[in-house]
Every structure is written in C-alpha cells, then in structure tokens.
Amino acid sequence: EAQVTQNPRYLITVTGKKLTVTCSQNMNHEYMSWYRQDPGLGLRQIYYSMNVEVTDKGDVPEGYKVSRKEKRNFPLILESPSPNQTSLYFCATLGEVGAFFGQGTRLTVV
C-alpha cells in the first residue's frame, strides 16, 4: 500500500527546543515536499526536494531546515521553534498524477 508516514502526529513543545518531524515514503518517488496549513492561508510550501541531496526553498522556508540523505526520508527540522510555527504540517511525495500526503503533524509551540 502506497504510504507517506509522518511522525509524530501531535507535538507540543517550548520555544527554542529543537525538534524534528520525520517523513517516510514507500513509493520510491523522487520528489518530496513539506507544507504547512494555516487558517485562511491554505497550504504553503516550506521546502521541497527533487532527489537525494537536492533540496530547494518553497514559499515559507524561514525557520526550517530539511535534509534528503536517502530517497525514502525527508525530515523537517526546526532548530529553534517559535510560536509562529504553530501549525499543521504535511509531508508529500509527487508521483506521475499528483501528490500523496501524509496524515499531518499538528505542532504547537508555546
């Protein structure tokens, strides 16, 4: 079964404490992306990766890092989270017909 798996699903953390949200896919897709969804703003792209070791900034990359050391994994790193990064995050892969999304990670930074 084609899957995009994110962990954790829910996370509450404090300002400044580094965290990583993992994303893994089993479809052997080259393209992977991270999005955040905020009320009234829709889905905004944070970073994307077109292949291993190739990453590019999306629309809202500030405050985030990513890495793509292997094809199946694309972790999102918040080195020093701030309250304005409280959001719902989605990882996605891009196949021939469209993107497959993970279930989402709801992050709250207090």
Place this chain on the structure above:
Amino acid sequence: DQQVKQNSPSLSVQEGRISILNCDYTNSMFDYFLWYKKYPAEGPTFLISISSIKDKNEDGRFTVFLNKSAKHLSLHIVPSQPGDSAVYFCAASAWGSQGNLIFGKGTKLSVKP
C-alpha cells in the same frame, strides 16, 4: 503575490445539484493543474488533474475544465453528495519545476441533504 487563487472560501450546495469550484492562476508557466480534497484531521487526497494540452478531464462525477486564455479552471461535481463536503484545494505546477506545487487557499464545500 498569490499565484493560485480560490476566491470563494466557502460554498453551500443542495444534495443532487451541481457544485462548481473555481480557481484562477497568474503564472503562464503553469501547465499542470490538480484538485485535492481534504477532510478534517486527514491529509489532502488527490482528486483529479488536467494538463494544459487539454481543456476538459472527466472522472465519474468530477470534471475539471481549463480555460488557458482566462487562466481559469473549475471543478464540477455532479451530482453533489453529502460525502463531498470537504475543503477543496486547487494546485498548479510547471513541469520544469515539478517539485514546486503551488496551492490555493482552499474552498470549503458543504453539501446539504
């Protein structure tokens, strides 16, 4: 500057009638367009797509129309069902930058029984 615009935040339709969701784009380099459906507490799921070489693509109750000259696309759902109630996102990409999929803000569709 928003490259993909969904100007209606919400739409309410009676069951059995047609739902029409609209999307406008500004970037003439976009040549592939997709619609996603999202239920609360779930990730978006792919619904239907269309490439710029076509002006219509149909899949069951869902049809997407593309008007390149107007930079406008629409999703028609006929007949609408209560289970179609969700947020619908329009997205666009240019094949040269396939990883950069740009989404609209979404339209919340409510189908009333």
